[in-house]
Amino acid sequence: xxxxxxxxxxxxxxxxxxxxxxxxxxxxxxxxxxxxxxxxxxxxxxxxxxxxxxxxxxxxxxxxxxxxxxxxxxxxxxxxxxxxxxxxxxxxxxxxxxxxxxxxxxxxxxxxxxxxxxxxxxxxxxxxxxxxxxxxxxxxxxxxxxxxxxxxxxxxxxxxxxxxxxxxxxxxxxxxxxxxxxxxxxxxxxxxxxxxxxxxxxxxxxxxxxxxxxxxxxxxxxxxxxxxxxxxxxxxxxxxxxxxxxxxxxxxxxxxxxxxxxxxxxxxxxxxxxxxxxxxxxxxxxxxxxxxxxxxxxxxxxxxxxxxxxxxxxxxxxxxxxxxxxxxxxxxxxxxxxxxxxxxxxxxxxxxxxxxxxxxxxxxxxxxxxxxxxx
Amino acid sequence: xxxxxxxxxxxxxxxxxxxxxxxxxxxxxxxxxxxxxxxxxxxxxxxxxxxxxxxxxxxxxxxxxxxxxxxxxxxxxxxxxxxxxxxxxxxxxxxxxxxxxxxxxxxxxxxxxxxxxxxxxxxxxxxxxxxxxxxxxxxxxxxxxxxxxxxxxxxxxxxxxxxxxxxxxxxxxxxxxxxxxxxxxxxxxxxxxxxxxxxxxxxxxxxxxxxxxxxxxxxxxxxxxxxxxxxxxxxxxxxxxxxxxxxxxxxxxxxxxxxxxxxxxxxxxxxxxxxxxxxxxxxxxxxxxxxxxxxxxxxxxxxxxxxxxxxxxxxxxxxxxxxxxxxxxxxxxxxxxxxxxxxxxxxxxxxxxxxxxxxxxxxxxxxxxxx
Numbered sequence: 001x002x003x004x005x006x007x008x009x010x011x012x013x014x015x016x017x018x019x020x021x022x023x024x025x026x027x028x029x030x031x032x033x034x035x036x037x038x039x040x041x042x043x044x045x046x047x048x049x050x051x052x053x054x055x056x057x058x059x060x061x062x063x064x065x066x067x068x069x070x071x072x073x074x075x076x077x078x079x080x081x082x083x084x085x086x087x088x089x090x091x092x093x094x095x096x097x098x099x100x101x102x103x104x105x106x107x108x109x110x111x112x113x114x115x116x117x118x119x120x121x122x123x124x125x126x127x128x129x130x131x132x133x134x135x136x137x138x139x140x141x142x143x144x145x146x147x148x149x150x151x152x153x154x155x156x157x158x159x160x161x162x163x164x165x166x167x168x169x170x171x172x173x174x175x176x177x178x179x180x181x182x183x184x185x186x187x188x189x190x191x192x193x194x195x196x197x198x199x200x201x202x203x204x205x206x207x208x209x210x211x212x213x214x215x216x217x218x219x220x221x222x223x224x225x226x227x228x229x230x231x232x233x234x235x236x237x238x239x240x241x242x243x244x245x246x247x248x249x250x251x252x253x254x255x256x257x258x259x260x261x262x263x264x265x266x267x268x269x270x271x272x273x274x275x276x277x278x279x280x281x282x283x284x285x286x287x288x289x290x291x292x293x294x295x296x297x298x299x300x301x302x303x304x305x306x307x308x309x310x311x312x313x314x315x316x317x318x319x320x321x322x323x324x325x326x327x328x329x330x331x332x333x334x335x336x337x338x339x340x341x342x343x344x345x346x347x348x349x350x351x352x353x354x355x356x357x358x359x360x361x362x363x364x365x366x367x368x369x370x371x372x373x374x375x
Numbered sequence: 376x377x378x379x380x381x382x383x384x385x386x387x388x389x390x391x392x393x394x395x396x397x398x399x400x401x402x403x404x405x406x407x408x409x410x411x412x413x414x415x416x417x418x419x420x421x422x423x424x425x426x427x428x429x430x431x432x433x434x435x436x437x438x439x440x441x442x443x444x445x446x447x448x449x450x451x452x453x454x455x456x457x458x459x460x461x462x463x464x465x466x467x468x469x470x471x472x473x474x475x476x477x478x479x480x481x482x483x484x485x486x487x488x489x490x491x492x493x494x495x496x497x498x499x500x501x502x503x504x505x506x507x508x509x510x511x512x513x514x515x516x517x518x519x520x521x522x523x524x525x526x527x528x529x530x531x532x533x534x535x536x537x538x539x540x541x542x543x544x545x546x547x548x549x550x551x552x553x554x555x556x557x558x559x560x561x562x563x564x565x566x567x568x569x570x571x572x573x574x575x576x577x578x579x580x581x582x583x584x585x586x587x588x589x590x591x592x593x594x595x596x597x598x599x600x601x602x603x604x605x606x607x608x609x610x611x612x613x614x615x616x617x618x619x620x621x622x623x624x625x626x627x628x629x630x631x632x633x634x635x636x637x638x639x640x641x642x643x644x645x646x647x648x649x650x651x652x653x654x655x656x657x658x659x660x661x662x663x664x665x666x667x668x669x670x671x672x673x674x675x676x677x678x679x680x681x682x683x684x685x686x687x688x689x690x691x692x693x694x695x696x697x698x699x700x701x702x703x704x705x706x707x708x709x710x711x712x713x714x715x716x717x718x719x720x721x722x723x724x725x726x727x728x729x730x731x732x733x734x735x736x737x738x739x740x741x742x743x744x745x746x
Contacts, residue, residue, distance in 0.1 A: 196678065196679060
C-alpha cells in the first residue's frame with residue numbers, strides 16, 4: 001500500500017544473465033548438439049522492500065531464474081550483483097555470507113520439506129549452516145518465534161511435515177526462509193499448489209512480513225491476478241527473456257507487448273458479465289509455426305494459437321513472432337530490444353515503459369482495466 | 376421410479392417435475408443485463424439429462440469413515456453447462472466418478488441416492504448395461520491427459536479403439552474416424568499426426584485428444600474434471616473455448632468440475648458450490664457472482680485477486696477446510712464463518728429456496744445476500 005519507497009540504489013541487479021543447458025549426444029564421445037536456452041539474456045533490478053513480480057508460462061525460464069538468483073545454479077554468462085558485488089564469481093566463503101541475505105521459498109510444500117525432519121529442525125536448519133546468525137542456546141526460542149510470526153502454533157515444533165496441511169507447510173517453508181533475516185526472498189510459485197481459500201492467507205502473510213521486516217520479494221508465478229495483487233513492478237517473461245516490464249498498473253492496464261496482452265486477456269476473470277469478450281477461436285495456425293492469433297481488432301479476447309516453442313529451438317528475431325498476430329518480416333530478422341518503444345519515448349504516462357516489440361501499441365485487454373490508470 | 380417403463384435410451388418419459396432442483400433452470404434469468412445468450416435453450420427436450428439425487432459416498436480409511444459426498448443433488452439439462460465448484464476434499468470429483476461409474480469401490484462405497492440418466496437409475500443397472508451407457512452416452516475428460524492416455528499406443532489407435540470396440544468397425548474405418556475427430560478438435564495436420572504417440576504432443580494438444588476421445592461416440596453428456604488445471608493460461612483459454620463451442624455445436628450437456636472461479640464465470644450457466652461433501656449453494660452463474668447467498672461462496676469470491684484491478688487487501692477465509700473424517704457438527708463451515716452464531720454450531724442447515732432458481736444452505740442467507 002501507500003507509495004512504494006524507491007531508493008535510488010537497487011539491491012539486486014541482474015545483467016544479461018544466461019543459463020544454457022547443453023544437449024549432448026553419444027556416450028563415449030559426448031558431443032554438444034545444441035542447448036536449452038532456459039534463461040537467455042535477462043536484465044532485472046530489485047530495490048529494497050519492493051516486490052518484483054515475474055510472470056510467464058511453463059518453460060519460460062522463470063524457475064531457472066529463481067535458482068540463479070539464489071545461486072542454486074551457476075549462470076552460463078552474465079552477472080547478478082548484490083549491493084554492487086557480483087555473486088556469480090564469489091568464493092564459497094563469501095557466497096555463504098551473501099546467501100544469508102537472499103533466501104528462497106519453493107513452490108511445492110509437499111516435496112520441499114524433508115519428511116524425516118521435525119518442523120523445529122527444518123526451520124532451525126539455517127542456523128546450523130550459519131551458526132553466527134544465532135547463538136546455540138537461543139535457537140530453540142528463535143524457531144518458536146518464527147513459527148509464531150508465520151501464524152503457526154509454536155507448540156508444533158516437534159511435529160513432522162505430513163501432519164500439516166498444504167497451507168501450513170508453505171508457512172513452514174516461509175519460516176525457514178525468514179530464519180536468517182534476509183533482505184530478499186525469492187518466492188517461486190509460492191501459492192499455486194494451495195487451495196483457493198488458503199492462497200489468500202499466504203499472500204496476506206507475505207505482505208505482512210514484507211511490511212514488518214522490509215523484505216524485498218522476487219515473486220515468480222504464472223497467475224497474473226496474484227502477481228498484480230502483490231507486486232509493485234512486473235516483468236513478463238517469454239522463452240528465457242523479459243519481453244515487457246514496468247509498474248504493475250502500466251503492465252496490466254496499458255500493456256504494449258502482444259504477448260502480455262494475450263496473457264492478460266486469457267486470464268479468466270471471476271465475473272460472468274465480462275463474458276462478452278470471448279470466445280474467439282482463430283481456426284487455423286499449426287503448432288508454434290506460422291498462423292497468428294485471430295481477432296486483431298477490438299477489445300475482444302485474444303486467443304493465441306499453438307504452444308510455446310521449445311527453448312532448445314528458439315525462433316530467430318523476435319521469439320514471440322511464431323504466435324504473434326502482428327508479426328511482419330522485420331520481426332523474423334531483427335530481435336527487438338527491451339526499451340521504451342519509439343512511439344512512447346516522448347510521452348508521459350503509463351504507456352511509457354520497457355517493451356521488446358517492434359510494433360508496440362497500447363491495447364487494453366482486461367475488461368474494466370484502467371479503472372485506476374490515471375496516476 | 377424403480378425399474379420404470381423407460382427402457383429406451385431416447386428422450387424417455389422424463390418423470391416430470393419432481394422435488395429438488397428446478398429442471399434446466401439456466402436459461403435467461405429475467406432482465407439480466409448480460410444474459411447468457413449462447414446457451415441455446417432450443418434443445419431442451421424437457422427433463423434433465425443427468426440428475427444426481429441425494430447421493431452419498433463413503434470412504435473407509437484408517438482414521439475412520441469419511442463421508443466424501445453427503446447428500447448431494449444436482450441436475451444438468453441438454454445443452455446446459457453446470458459447474459460443480461469446490462476445493463480439494465470437497466467431494467466434487469467423487470460425485471463425478473460415482474456418476475460416471477468409475478469410483479474405486481474397495482475404499483469408496485455408494486451408500487445412498489440415485490443417479491438418473493434420462494430418468495433411468497444408473498445405480499440399478501447391471502455392469503454390462505452400465506458400460507454401454509458409459510462412453511457412448513456419457514463420457515469423461517480428466518485433468519491429467521498424459522497419464523490418462525496409453526503411452527505405448529499411437530493416438531490414432533486409442534481414438535480408433537472406441538469405434539472398433541463399441542461400433543465394431545474395421546481398423547481402417549476406425550483410423551479414418553480418428554483423423555476426423557482430431558480435425559474436429561482442431562489438431563493441426565491430423566492426418567500426419569494420427570500415427571504419433573502421446574508424448575509427441577504438447578499438453579494442450581493432449582487435452583484435445585482427450586476431448587476427441589470423449590466426443591468419439593457422440594455422447595449426450597460430458598463430465599470434465601478440472602480439464603484445464605494442468606495447462607498454461609493461454610492454452611487453457613484455447614481448450615475451454617473449444618469445449619464450449621463443441622457443446623454448443625453438438626447440444627451436449629456439460630458438467631464442469633473445477634476449483635477455478637474464473638473458469639466458471641467464463642463458461643457455466645449454472646453453478647453448484649460444494650463444501651465438505653455437501654452443496655452449500657446453487658444458482659445461475661450471473662446471480663451467484665453478483666450476490667452470493669452463502670458465506671463460503673462470498674469468502675471465495677472475495678479472496679481471489681482480479682487481473683482488472685488492484686485491491687489493497689485480500690479477504691482471507693480463516694482456518695482450513697475440514698478433515699473429511701471429522702467434519703464439524705452443525706453447519707460444516709461454521710468454524711470458518713464470519714457470520715456464525717449459536718444455531719450454526721448445532722443445527723444442520725438444509726438447502727433452502729432463495730429464489731426460483733437458487734438455493735442456499737445457510738440459515739442467514741438473507742443477510743449474506745445483502746452483503
